[in-house]
Amino acid sequence: MMTSPLRIALIGAGAMGRQHAGYIANEPNAQLVAIADPFSDALATELGVTHFNDHLDMLDNVRPEAVIIANPNDLHVDTALDCMSYGIPVLLEKPVASSREGAERLLNAQRQYDTPVLVGHHRRHNPVTMRTKEVIDSGQLGRLATITAMWQTCKPTEYFEADWRQQRGAGVVLINLVHDLDLMRHLCGEISALQASTNNALRGYEVEDSAAILLEFENGALGTLVGSDAVVSPWGWDQNINEVPLYAKHLDQGCYYLAGTQAALTVPQMRLWQYAGPHHWGHNLNEQTLAVADGSAQQNQLRHFIQVASGKTLPLVSIQDAVRTMIVIDAIEEAAASRCTTHDPWLIYTPCLPEQVAKLSTIQCRRE
Numbered sequence: 135m136m137t138s139p140l141r142i143a144l145i146g147a148g149a150m151g152r153q154h155a156g157y158i159a160n161e162p163n164a165q166l167v168a169i170a171d172p173f174s175d176a177l178a179t180e181l182g183v184t185h186f187n188d189h190l191d192m193l194d195n196v197r198p199e200a201v202i203i204a205n206p207n208d209l210h211v212d213t214a215l216d217c218m219s220y221g222i223p224v225l226l227e228k229p230v231a232s233s234r235e236g237a238e239r240l241l242n243a244q245r246q247y248d249t250p251v252l253v254g255h256h257r258r259h260n261p262v263t264m265r266t267k268e269v270i271d272s273g274q275l276g277r278l279a280t281i282t283a284m285w286q287t288c289k290p291t292e293y294f295e296a297d298w299r300q301q302r303g304a305g306v307v308l309i310n311l312v313h314d315l316d317l318m319r320h321l322c323g324e325i326s327a328l329q330a331s332t333n334n335a336l337r338g339y340e341v342e343d344s345a346a347i348l349l350e351f352e353n354g355a356l357g358t359l360v361g362s363d364a365v366v367s368p369w370g371w372d373q374n375i376n377e378v379p380l381y382a383k384h385l386d387q388g389c390y391y392l393a394g395t396q397a398a399l400t401v402p403q404m405r406l407w408q409y410a411g412p413h414h415w416g417h418n419l420n421e422q423t424l425a426v427a428d429g430s431a432q433q434n435q436l437r438h439f440i441q442v443a444s445g446k447t448l449p450l451v452s453i454q455d456a457v458r459t460m461i462v463i464d465a466i467e468e469a470a471a472s473r474c475t476t477h478d479p480w481l482i483y484t485p486c487l488p489e490q491v492a493k494l495s496t497i498q499c500r501r502e
């Protein structure tokens with residue numbers, strides 16, 4: 135039986151952990167009861183919450199009803215497995231794992247433990263996302279033909295002082311474009327093939343700093359996603375929508391452009407473009423701004439997590455779902471490294487990589 139407010143503990147008290155603590159403070163149905171972080175007790179001291187160096191110690195002593203994991207990517211799997219083995223529901227920051235092998239272990243654990251895990255692809259909880267999905271699903275755009283997406287900005291030098299951020303598994307594709315890829319899958323459907331180029335030409339770290347990705351969706355729509363964390367640019371979800379306070383805002387700029395046979399949509403401004411009469415490139419388009427409900431993505435995500443942890447609903451982003459995005463990420467990495475001309479992350483992932491098919495089938499992420 136869960137209590138109200140729900141007793142939540144935080145594992146990892148860095149930049150993201152601090153944000154989660156803020157969302158919990160704003161949520162009457164949640165209470166932060168402990169923080170585990172071996173390298174810093176600053177947030178715990180500031181908030182007057184019990185601090186632990188070791189999350190297992192914390193789980194043993196505090197027995198929280200739910201846990202938010204916001205430690206470095208390569209610890210996500212082991213930490214989540216620990217919490218699942220205690221039967222404690224988890225909100226696991228994205229990416230769900232930093233490797234395919236890790237994702238596979240989590241999927242197997244999900245079969246073993248009946249513990250709900252919500253993956254932190256918070257953008258899906260944004261009212262703009264919900265409205266965009268409604269518009270696409272209602273057929274207002276006609277047949278969706280293309281999506282053009284961008285996430286480009288300049289991370290400061292200090293960001294890379296944490297070594298893990300320079301190393302494989304923490305580049306712009308896995309850390310940032312993972313959100314766009316998750317949203318593109320959510321909005322446009324599963325990805326059936328892709329091509330990609332990445333490079334580290336601007337910063338020279340082991341991780342990539344720029345990427346260009348070409349996508350084919352199962353429904354026949356085509357997409358491009360261009361990203362960089364080392365350029366000057368106002369285009370990207372985080373700059374174009376009031377969601378993550380860290381970013382300077384350019385709210386008049388769009389980052390997703392969707393075009394269908396009946397209409398086009400600029401996101402996140404929700405500007406819908408349509409012909410008044412016959413479709414003709416010589417005719418002006420009418421522009422209309424669609425209404426969107428109020429609400430914060432992260433706060434909505436936390437409320438959803440409370441429902442998930444209380445067993446009242448299933449996670450909007452499950453481990454299985456997040457692993458599908460991981461498989462796309464993996465395919466991007468392989469496509470960029472091998473310069474294959476086409477990749478199907480589910481089925482034809484293999485002209486270059488025969489051994490991957492067996493792996494895909496063992497984690498049961500192939501389409502039915």
Ligand SMILES: NC(=O)c1ccc[n+]([C@@H]2O[C@H](COP(=O)([O-])OP(=O)(O)OC[C@H]3O[C@@H](n4cnc5c(N)ncnc54)[C@H](O)[C@@H]3O)[C@@H](O)[C@H]2O)c1
Nearest residue numbers: 146147148149150151170171173204205206207227228229
């Ligand atoms: N959803 C989003 O939009 C979003 C945004 C930023 C970061 N993130 C994710 O959040 C996670 C953390 O990112 P960050 O930017 O806060 O990084 P960060 O480096 O600022 O914080 C990581 C924290 O984890 C702590 N830590 C290290 N080992 C630990 C352990 N064994 N147990 C507990 N804590 C440990 C570190 O001391 C640090 O305080 C990453 O997985 C990242 O991908 C998500």
